[in-house]
Amino acid sequence: MTLGDCGGVSATINEVKKQVRKSLGCGMSYFNFRNELHLDYVQYSGTLPLLTSFSACVWFQLASSTTNEQGSILSYCVPGAPFCNTILVWVENSMTMVVYLNDHQHRFSDVPSMDGRSHACIVLSSEDMLLHFYLNGTEQADAVSSNHSVPADGVLILGQDQDGSVDGTNPGAPQEDADRFYGTLEDFHIWRRALNPKEIRDLHAFGCTCPSDAIVTFSESNTIIHGEVVQNWEYPCHPNDS
């Protein structure tokens, strides 16, 4: 077998893996935020509908840092909204995740360490009016959410917040290095409903199987890379192997 053949076989295997994964409902994406700069972030070019329930899930790994580990996993800015972090999922440190929803802060602290490769889901449910935080397949905490309506047509970004756009007139314009995410994000998805506990357990346990009705899945065609974020669209299936 020649080297060229090896490359061909490898490409075919990757294509098969891609197709298998797609058939299981899991688009694959991998982003490595290597720099601690506001210039590095990932933007979704698609649009989102009005959300009264949603689930946002991602695998993440914080890069080791001598200073701190804080940073924005995702932000969603609706033009005209005050402070323009209509949704913000923020790692404060390896034991604390903070979620802003319509500018209301929900703090989930004293959770098991998020130092290793971890799987997080933020679930807003219009049935119980709660915001739920799951880590590695298990619900850690919930919080009462007073405002359950997330407006449509915002700007979705991974790796930075958007409160640099104070009045929402310039969404998608991160400005602060301190708010960057430093590490890797894999397989980010949003569903327009509250996933049930078993679905989230399975997401964590079987990394390649996803409920097929996600409304946001990053792909090469809907992703705008800013700065030097490394992207990989053929990242292998990674179930709970950290």
Ligand SMILES: [Ca+2]
């Ligand atoms: Ca900011």
